[in-house]
Amino acid sequence: MLKKHNGLAPKLAMVKLGARAIASTKHPILINMIAIRRCNLACAYCNEYDDHSPPVPTEEMFRRIDKAAELGASMVSFSGGEPLMHPDIYDLIRRIANHGIVPELLTNAYYLNPDRINRLNDAGLLRMQISIDNIQPDNVSKKSLKIIGHNLDHLAAHAKFDVNINSVIGAGISNPEDALTIGRHARTLGFTSTVSVLHDGNGQLKPLGSKEREVYQDYRSGTPWPMSHFMAFQNNLVEGRPNQWRCRAGSRYLYVCEDGLVHRCSQQRGYPGIPFLEYTQEHLDAEYAAQKDCAPYCTLTCVNTIAVFDNWRDPQTTDRGKSALVGAAN
Numbered sequence: 001m002l003k004k005h006n007g008l009a010p011k012l013a014m015v016k017l018g019a020r021a022i023a024s025t026k027h028p029i030l031i032n033m034i035a036i037r038r039c040n041l042a043c044a045y046c047n048e049y050d051d052h053s054p055p056v057p058t059e060e061m062f063r064r065i066d067k068a069a070e071l072g073a074s075m076v077s078f079s080g081g082e083p084l085m086h087p088d089i090y091d092l093i094r095r096i097a098n099h100g101i102v103p104e105l106l107t108n109a110y111y112l113n114p115d116r117i118n119r120l121n122d123a124g125l126l127r128m129q130i131s132i133d134n135i136q137p138d139n140v141s142k143k144s145l146k147i148i149g150h151n152l153d154h155l156a157a158h159a160k161f162d163v164n165i166n167s168v169i170g171a172g173i174s175n176p177e178d179a180l181t182i183g184r185h186a187r188t189l190g191f192t193s194t195v196s197v198l199h200d201g202n203g204q205l206k207p208l209g210s211k212e213r214e215v216y217q218d219y220r221s222g223t224p225w226p227m228s229h230f231m232a233f234q235n236n237l238v239e240g241r242p243n244q245w246r247c248r249a250g251s252r253y254l255y256v257c258e259d260g261l262v263h264r265c266s267q268q269r270g271y272p273g274i275p276f277l278e279y280t281q282e283h284l285d286a287e288y289a290a291q292k293d294c295a296p297y298c299t300l301t302c303v304n305t306i307a308v309f310d311n312w313r314d315p316q317t318t319d320r321g322k323s324a325l326v327g328a329a330n
Contacts, residue, residue, distance in 0.1 A: 049082075129164045168196050169196075237299055249268070
């Protein structure tokens with residue numbers, strides 16, 4: 001069942017985002033905000049959730065969204081935890097859309113049904129990413145095609161936003177070949193699909209076995225251009241080779257945790273550690289110019305994808321490091 005009613009709005013929004021990113025380096029392209037740390041699942045490889053945290057108060061989230069607009073952000077993505085557990089998630093998405101910012105949602109899809117999908121449509125959601133790790137649930141992950149497959153059917157029938165299905169290989173996923181089946185199923189429904197290499201607790205590469213590398217190469221061979229063109233980053237990682245790139249985390253990409261602090265990314269939490277509401281252009285400029293020692297073996301595709309807009313310009317000539325940036329926050 002192919003989606004036939006998706007309009008041009010999500011595509012046009014991403015074209016506008018890209019053009020603006022090329023035209024200016026003085027704004028964040030993507031801000032990843034945590035609206036709630038709590039998750040309904042407990043995937044063994046994940047370090048980005050707990051089972052008890054309350055949602056960030058809605059008024060505080062509004063302040064952070066307004067700050068994102070003040071900094072000129074092009075996209076705000078809600079992750080977690082499970083963001084659909086936030087009681088006012090639709091109001092948060094609407095607040096983003098009303099600022100002219102692209103709203104995105106990262107979810108495990110457990111809570112999706114036709115009513116919720118239509119409420120997301122009405123709120124102005126433009127992009128959704130769903131992680132599906134296997135076909136049958138196991139002790140590593142319950143994000144399984146068997147469990148949420150019917151929710152994907154609901155999305156295909158009702159969603160007016162773009163949907164990407166992401167599968168993972170590595171880090172204990174017992175049947176890496178499931179990624180091929182999941183990807184094919186996603187494309188049958190009219191969605192895009194990607195495969196990510198799982199990382200350790202610092203976002204660094206965990207070596208892949210021969211079976212995992214074979215699955216990845218099979219997946220890549222069936223990936224159409226231009227998506228395959230942007231997979232060189234992962235190609236090197238799969239073969240254990242470092243990437244030479246200019247990580248702009250802390251500037252073009254921001255990770256704002258549930259406590260409202262800015263971190264370079266989800267796996268490098270702790271610095272700069274500056275309250276988001278106090279973040280300035282000076283902080284953005286400093287992180288834009290700062291080299292990151294963790295970049296060569298980083299597997300965080302979202303950060304690398306954002307860096308594509310700037311890899312060709314502005315060499316990173318300074319390395320202020322953790323101490324200077326943390327000191328700037330005090």
